[in-house]
Amino acid sequence: MRTTTPISASALLLDRQLCFALYSSSLAMTKLYKPLLAELDLTYPQYLVMLVLWERDGLTVSELGERLYLDSGTLTPLLKRLELAELLTRQRDSADERRVHVRLTAAGQQLKSRAEKIPFCVMQASQCSLQEITGLTRQIQKLRNSLIQPV
Incomplete structure (x- = not known):
């Protein structure tokens, strides 16, 4: 016989839900x-793609997807729009046509210098110190990694 722990009514209050704190914070961000x-x-999703490519250019679409936790069906339209904006190129691998490499164009590389102010603006808006932002980021990454690990 399986016993369950009763949930108190206060455990179901919206402001006690971690999922809602993360969700509403994500919307605000x-x-x-x-x-x-x-x-x-x-x-915002295009910015995430650019962040990854500024970090390491020349990734395959699947490597980008793994890094961003996105499937190719979501990622491909983003890449097409960035390619139309002439910020990146997509090229099939000559040895394996299933693999598509993504590379920044000169315009895509130059955009990085204009984006460098964004983290500072976000830190100012958060009213958190760099140490607090770093700690919070690590905690959220730890949570994410725990949640995606098979049990």
């Missing part, structure tokens, strides 16, 4: 980024 990224003519 995306809202903060919107005007900052408008100056770069990027959406």
